[in-house]
Structure formats: C-alpha cells, structure tokens
Amino acid sequence: MQTSWVPGADQSGHSVHHLPYGSFTSPRNSEPRLGVRIGDRVLDLCDNAEDLAPEGPLRAALRRPNLQGLLPLGRESWDELRTSLQRFLTDPAKAHDLVDVSQVSLHAAFEPADYVDYYASEHHATNLGRLFRPDSAPLMPNWKHLPVGYHGRAGTLVPSGVNIKRPSGQRRTPDGEIVFGPSARLDIEAEMGFVVGAPTALGDTASVDSFADHVFGLCLVNDWSARDIQAWEYQPLGPYLGKSFATSYGAWITPLAALEAAKTEAPEQDPRPLPYLTEKDRYSYDIELAVTLNGTTVSRPNYRDMYWTPAQMLAHMTVNGASLRPGDFYASGTISGPERSQVGAFIELTWGGKEPMKLDDGTERTFLKDGDIVSITATARGAAGTTLELAEVTAGVLPAD
Structure with missing residues (x-):
C-alpha cells in the first residue's frame, strides 16, 4: 500500500487511492482554485502545478478555478495526473503544509452544461x-x-x-x-x-x-x-x-x-x-x-x-x-x-x-x-x-x- 506524508491520510477514506477533486477557497486564497482532498487536508493544484504536470494544457488546467480545464483533456491526461498526484503525495521530499479541510469553503466543482x-x-x-x-x-x-x-x-x-x-x-x-x-x-x-x-x-x-x-x-x-x-x-x-x-x-x-x-x-x-x-x-x-x-x-x-x-x-x-x-x-x-x-x-x-x-x-x-x-x-x-x-x-x- 502506498504511504502518504499527509498525517492520517492512510487511515482515512481519502487516502492516495481516492483523491477526489473540488473547487475551494480558504483563508490563504479568496479566489476559487482547484484542489484534491487527501486525508483531512487539501492540496492546492494551482500552487503545485509545476511539480504535477509539464508545461502545456494539463498544467494550465490545474490553474483553473475548477475542473473545467481538465475535463476535455480526456482519460490519458486524467490518468497521467492521477499517477503524478500519487507520486507527489507519497514522496517525503514533497511534504509541506496543506490547507485543513475544515478551513475551506467549497464551490461548484464543474460548470454544468446539460x-x-x-x-x-x-x-x-x-x-x-x-x-x-x-x-x-x-x-x-x-x-x-x-x-x-x-x-x-x-x-x-x-x-x-x-x-x-x-x-x-x-x-x-x-x-x-x-x-x-x-x-x-x-x-x-x-x-x-x-x-x-x-x-x-x-x-x-x-x-x-x-x-x-x-x-x-x-x-x-x-x-x-x-x-x-x-x-x-x-x-x-x-x-x-x-x-x-x-x-x-x-x-x-x-x-x-x-x-x-x-x-x-x-x-x-x-x-x-x-x-x-x-x-x-x-x-x-x-x-x-x-x-x-x-x-x-x-x-x-x-x-x-x-x-x-x-x-x-x-x-x-x-x-x-x-x-x-x-x-x-x-x-x-x-x-x-x-x-x-x-x-x-x-x-x-x-x-x-x-x-x-x-x-x-x-x-x-x-x-x-x-x-x-x-x-x-x-x-x-x-x-x-x-x-x-x-x-x-x-x-x-x-x-x-
């Protein structure tokens, strides 16, 4: 089993095997940004975009306020990002302070079309x-x-x-x-x-x-x-x-x-x-x-x-x-x-x-x-x-x- 550097994540319903996406604001940032929940913390994808994706459409999508930039990229990009997230969140060298989920306000994760x-x-x-x-x-x-x-x-x-x-x-x-x-x-x-x-x-x-x-x-x-x-x-x-x-x-x-x-x-x-x-x-x-x-x-x-x-x-x-x-x-x-x-x-x-x-x-x-x-x-x-x-x-x- 992959072990995360995020405290408590491995024993939670939000381990590196889950990684759901949402749009959030927090005391650190008042404008909505895309994040991933890991344990009781939220990883800000905009702040960590350079570590998670190469320069191009995928990195640009991580700097959007919600999933709307990521959705049209398709399964290959979605899987590439998931692998990158799991690698990042299990590498102790990447450990840093994340936003506590209790401090975030959640917004619409995507822009409904139909x-x-x-x-x-x-x-x-x-x-x-x-x-x-x-x-x-x-x-x-x-x-x-x-x-x-x-x-x-x-x-x-x-x-x-x-x-x-x-x-x-x-x-x-x-x-x-x-x-x-x-x-x-x-x-x-x-x-x-x-x-x-x-x-x-x-x-x-x-x-x-x-x-x-x-x-x-x-x-x-x-x-x-x-x-x-x-x-x-x-x-x-x-x-x-x-x-x-x-x-x-x-x-x-x-x-x-x-x-x-x-x-x-x-x-x-x-x-x-x-x-x-x-x-x-x-x-x-x-x-x-x-x-x-x-x-x-x-x-x-x-x-x-x-x-x-x-x-x-x-x-x-x-x-x-x-x-x-x-x-x-x-x-x-x-x-x-x-x-x-x-x-x-x-x-x-x-x-x-x-x-x-x-x-x-x-x-x-x-x-x-x-x-x-x-x-x-x-x-x-x-x-x-x-x-x-x-x-x-x-x-x-x-x-x-």
Missing part, C-alpha cells in the same frame, strides 16, 4: 408503479428495453451545503381542487451523478463500451422532488416543475479510476437489450449509501442494485446523435434495493405517506418539513484494501416565500 436524470432502478420503478397504478403492471412496457430519463435544468444543480427553498406550484388537492402554493409533499431521491469530460461532436455517438473514455468521475446526488406538483403535471410528458427547482450534488468529485476495486457484476437483464446497449464488460459499482434525516439514518441503498448501468445510460443519451460537452451531468435516478430499508426516496419509505418514519428524536415524518436536514453519505471499496468515503450531500429545507 443535465439528464434517469429512472434506472427496477426496485424504485416497481414501487412507484404499484403506488401510482395499483391496478396495472408496475413497469411500463418500455422500461426494460431502454433507460428511461428526462432532460433537467443544469442551472439548478447546486453543490452540497446550499439549503433548498421549498418550491411552490400548481397541484390538485385530494378533493380535486386545483390550487397554487408551497409543495406539501417535498421528497428526496438518493442518486449517483456522473460528470462528463471528453466531448463528442453533434451527430456522433458514445458507444456503450466508451464510458470510461468520456466520464471523468462521479458523486452523490439528492434530486429533490415535489411529489404533489409532479403528480399533477407529469402526464403525458413527465417531470418538470416538480423536479427542476434544485438538485444537490457532492462537492468533491471522485475519479472513476479510484473505483476500480468497487466494480461488481451488474444485475442480469431480461430481455437482452438491443446491441447499442449491450456491453462487452458489463459492470456496476458496489457503493453503500446511507440516507439520514435530522440525524436518524432511515435507509441504506446500494448502487449495485441498479438495473441500467452508467455505461448504458451514456450510450442511450447519445445514440440519437446528441453531443457531449465537458461538464455534462447525468444522474442515475433513485437508488433503491429490494427491501424497504434499502429505498432511496421517502415516498417509497413511507409508502406514499401512509406509513410515517419514526426518527430518533421521537418525531415522525412522511415528507419533509421546513427546517429538516437531509444528508446522503456513501462508502466503497478502494485499492489495497482501503475504503473510500464519497463526499456527502447535505442540505436543509427553507420555507417558501
């Missing part, structure tokens, strides 16, 4: 089908033939720590009245998000086997959902205002290369997907999530249970010739497993609000109240027997105006 959200969990889709269509088959006829998704609003992606104002909108009351006002059924969705780096031209496609060539890394996502607004608006075109008010993501982006040890066999697919969705090496990631509401852990989903893989989602997103741009972002949809304790949305956990959650403070919840705080955390296997801790997604609920 945002697509999927519906890739069979367990989640089945649960919602049973809730919404109890007299019909839970899955729609197309669901096992393609990854169902919708195009979201990139401008409402926000990093962890930004509190979310309760959205208002049009909804139908139980007695059929059409009203406008704050959502009364505000929910969360625990998801995984993928940051696209290498672009494609309009009209080209990204094959199902080119996932690792185009996707830089991943992070946790909370796709906030106003279920009452969504229920009234979504037919026949799907989610709109019930989803587009905010989506939170982890502010440190874990590179795909850090998750090699977390790869696991993806669930079997029946029927066999069409050729453009058939992978030569089909895999998912064994990532254990925990959803916490006001300090009470209410659910533990695992990403390995997702029916559609991130590679299939990428291929489907581009099969019609839609281009990829650096900073494009797509999310998995709610991560849910086969047990009630493994679901990633409160609408499932409380079965449509009929079975309240009991919290450690003695209160109960169906959907979110103003002042509630939701956190999503996750761990995964890393190289050399290490454990990776993905950046948490935490935000509170603010009242509507």
